[in-house]
Amino acid sequence: MTDSALRIRGLRKAFAKVVAVDGVDLEVARGEVFGLLGPNGAGKTTTFEIIEGLTLADAGDIEILGLTWARQGREIRSRIGVQLQSTSLFNKITPREALDLYGSYYPKRRDTQELLELVQLVDKADAYHITLSGGQQQRLALALALVNDPELVFLDEPTTGLDPQARRSLWDVVRRMKGEGRTVVLTTHYMDEAEALCDRLAIMDHGQVIATGTPASLISDLAIPSVVELTFDGDAPDPTAFAAKLGQAVERRTDLWEIPTPDPKALLNHLLEAAESAAVPFLQVHIRRATLEDVFLHRTGRSLRE
Amino acid sequence: MMLWRQFAMEWRLYSRDRAAMFWTMAFPVILLLFFGTILGGGDGLKLSVVRVQSQAPGPRDAALDQALADLQLKVQALPKAEAEARWSRGETVALLEPEGEGYRLRLNSYLMAQAGATAGLVNQAWLVAQARLSGAPEPLRIPAQVESPGRKRATNYASFLLPGLLGLNLVSMGLFSVGMVNVSYREKGKFRRLAVTPLPKWIFLLGQVLHRLTVTVIQAGILLLVGRLVFGIQNQGSFLNLLLIMTLGTGCFMAFGFALSGFAETSEGYAALSNLVFLPLMMLSGIYFTLDAAPTWLQHAVAVMPLAPFVRVLRAVFNDGAGLAGHGLGLAIVAAWGFAAFILAVRRFRWA
Ligand SMILES: Nc1ncnc2c1ncn2[C@@H]1O[C@H](COP(=O)(O)OP(=O)(O)OP(=O)(O)O)[C@@H](O)[C@H]1O
Ligand SMILES: [Mg+2]
Numbered sequence: 001m002t003d004s005a006l007r008i009r010g011l012r013k014a015f016a017k018v019v020a021v022d023g024v025d026l027e028v029a030r031g032e033v034f035g036l037l038g039p040n041g042a043g044k045t046t047t048f049e050i051i052e053g054l055t056l057a058d059a060g061d062i063e064i065l066g067l068t069w070a071r072q073g074r075e076i077r078s079r080i081g082v083q084l085q086s087t088s089l090f091n092k093i094t095p096r097e098a099l100d101l102y103g104s105y106y107p108k109r110r111d112t113q114e115l116l117e118l119v120q121l122v123d124k125a126d127a128y129h130i131t132l133s134g135g136q137q138q139r140l141a142l143a144l145a146l147v148n149d150p151e152l153v154f155l156d157e158p159t160t161g162l163d164p165q166a167r168r169s170l171w172d173v174v175r176r177m178k179g180e181g182r183t184v185v186l187t188t189h190y191m192d193e194a195e196a197l198c199d200r201l202a203i204m205d206h207g208q209v210i211a212t213g214t215p216a217s218l219i220s221d222l223a224i225p226s227v228v229e230l231t232f233d234g235d236a237p238d239p240t241a242f243a244a245k246l247g248q249a250v251e252r253r254t255d256l257w258e259i260p261t262p263d264p265k266a267l268l269n270h271l272l273e274a275a276e277s278a279a280v281p282f283l284q285v286h287i288r289r290a291t292l293e294d295v296f297l298h299r300t301g302r303s304l305r306e
Numbered sequence: 307m308m309l310w311r312q313f314a315m316e317w318r319l320y321s322r323d324r325a326a327m328f329w330t331m332a333f334p335v336i337l338l339l340f341f342g343t344i345l346g347g348g349d350g351l352k353l354s355v356v357r358v359q360s361q362a363p364g365p366r367d368a369a370l371d372q373a374l375a376d377l378q379l380k381v382q383a384l385p386k387a388e389a390e391a392r393w394s395r396g397e398t399v400a401l402l403e404p405e406g407e408g409y410r411l412r413l414n415s416y417l418m419a420q421a422g423a424t425a426g427l428v429n430q431a432w433l434v435a436q437a438r439l440s441g442a443p444e445p446l447r448i449p450a451q452v453e454s455p456g457r458k459r460a461t462n463y464a465s466f467l468l469p470g471l472l473g474l475n476l477v478s479m480g481l482f483s484v485g486m487v488n489v490s491y492r493e494k495g496k497f498r499r500l501a502v503t504p505l506p507k508w509i510f511l512l513g514q515v516l517h518r519l520t521v522t523v524i525q526a527g528i529l530l531l532v533g534r535l536v537f538g539i540q541n542q543g544s545f546l547n548l549l550l551i552m553t554l555g556t557g558c559f560m561a562f563g564f565a566l567s568g569f570a571e572t573s574e575g576y577a578a579l580s581n582l583v584f585l586p587l588m589m590l591s592g593i594y595f596t597l598d599a600a601p602t603w604l605q606h607a608v609a610v611m612p613l614a615p616f617v618r619v620l621r622a623v624f625n626d627g628a629g630l631a632g633h634g635l636g637l638a639i640v641a642a643w644g645f646a647a648f649i650l651a652v653r654r655f656r657w658a
Contacts, residue, residue: 052502053501053502054498054501054502054658055658074504077502077503077504078504080502082502084495084498084499084502086495087495087499088494088495088496088498088499089496089499090319090496092319092322092323093315093319097315097318101311101315102503104308104311105308105503105504105505106503106504107504128322144499
């Protein structure tokens with residue numbers, strides 16, 4: 001028995017045209033909520049599916065709850081919960097039946113009614129799966145991931161497609177699981193979610209983990225605690241000339257310029273003067289703390305939801 | 307227990323798809339009723355001839371009419387113009403016209419099977435009529451008797467068709483209900499959700515197979531019942547043999563479906579592939595008609611395909627009460643196909 005819920009070494013998977021996972025090492029402690037972030041196509045789902053035993057890796061070692069696929073596949077399946085990025089069920093099965101049926105596959109199971117309440121599907125408990133909305137189907141998929149009272153849960157984009165309220169209630173579910181000592185590994189494209197839920201994060205790009213740490217440490221490692229933003233009416237102009245004049249990097253987003261700085265107070269006077277003399281037609285100035293989004297942009301050069 | 311649950315769930319989900327269930331059960335019955343009725347469920351085909359009325363009917367005409375009636379040929383007498391019009395519309399099989407001292411028979415080239423038989427009878431009647439007119443002894447006829455190949459007794463087309471439909475059901479169940487469903491489950495990722503649970507895959511598959519098996523048993527039961535009530539067709543053989551053959555066939559054609567589903571990535575691809583297999587099997591396996599008239603190489607080819615021998619054995623047992631002993635080769639061919647398909651299925655089958 002180790003105190004790691006999950007330990008991965010040198011994981012690699014190549015498809016015909018891309019290397020989807022390119023040497024991934026990860027370690028998740030028991031009781032931890034761990035987030036995997038990365039732009040589309042980074043290899044998050046592929047990594048999950050290899051861990052879940054759906055895809056065969058080309059190379060690498062995986063230890064799940066101290067067990068390995070080669071020898072203890074059945075036990076791993078019994079003790080983990082899985083929400084796939086998209087879950088397809090039989091069209092005419094109802095949530096209640098699905099929970100009863102999938103629950104019956106496991107040695108240990110949670111009560112169906114309790115799960116229906118947990119994901120707020122009591123009203124729809126007897127409706128056919130095809131008649132459920134996308135968000136309701138997503139919530140049923142979450143309930144199915146919990147049906148065996150798992151010690152370790154994998155949630156692949158659990159909040160994509162959920163309304164804000166359902167998203168918050170998923171956060172509650174995750175926090176409650178953590179409170180019960182379970183381990184949760186999830187992916188998300190929402191930085192606020194990652195910051196609010198996860199004890200630790202890994203950022204993935206092009207099949208590789210490019211940074212790991214707590215949300216706070218990732219932000220502070222960036223060494224640019226603040227960002228000054230100049231917003232424009234419509235598209236932001238080309239900042240190259242202005243940046244040279246300012247002696248500071250300026251990044252253009254759709255309708256604003258971002259100027260990362262360790263010292264916003266000192267920058268601000270200088271910036272406003274320069275903007276005045278160059279007649280930059282900006283509308284407003286904002287100063288904000290750096291967020292995970294900035295970490296992400298900085299690390300991958302891409303916006304998360306791109 | 308797990309297996310039972312899986313089986314029960316298959317049935318529950320299946321029974322919710324009312325339309326699919328109805329058509330699965332009703333389609334073979336409709337085929338039987340339709341073809342059984344129009345192709346002569348009862349007394350075989352009634353042959354008929356259209357006769358152009360003579361300007362001045364003489365004893366010759368009367369004698370021929372009498373002889374035709376004795377041979378149970380349906381005669382429809384029409385004035386010349388009307389008979390000609392009917393012929394042009396293509397509704398006449400054989401047209402009998404007076405000509406000189408005798409007659410002339412025009413046969414419809416589109417309906418040669420019936421026309422040929424009719425011509426035979428008309429000629430026979432003419433010989434009889436001539437003998438009667440001249441007072442000579444009537445020509446003797448060779449007695450003929452209708453019976454099935456197994457010499458059981460007179461059977462009708464519906465009883466030929468019924469075992470064929472039973473066989474066809476198994477094929478379409480294997481190819482469409484098993485193969486198609488599995489391709490679409492795989493394509494839509496339904497298998498993946500199952501694959502992350504500890505449910506052993508064989509339980510899922512066996513549950514599915516048992517469900518399809520019970521569906522075919524019910525389907526066959528309905529077809530047998532309708533055959534009996536409507537056409538008076540009864541199983542002449544032992545029900546145990548029938549069950550054994552049907553089980554072998556179900557196994558063979560289900561394995562076929564599983565094997566084939568391993569060769570298609572998408573439902574569309576599978577639809578094309580399965581029809582490529584299904585259509586020739588259906589047309590060439592002697593379900594609706596025998597292939598006596600086909601080229602020999604084709605008959606040989608068909609004889610080693612799985613459906614034709616299967617239906618042949620089924621007919622022998624069902625229509626003629628044969629035992630299984632004389633049909634070892636046919637059963638072996640079906641079993642060999644089933645075994646080969648099973649091996650292929652195991653090798654090609656994928657969950658994702
Ligand atoms: N079955 C497959 N065959 C071929 N290529 C694949 C397959 N599955 C994934 N890929 C490729 O592998 C790469 C990683 O895909 P993956 O689904 O793991 O990304 P992801 O990080 O989950 O992205 P997203 O945020 O969009 O869900 C992509 O380039 C994708 O095109
Ligand atoms: Mg993904």
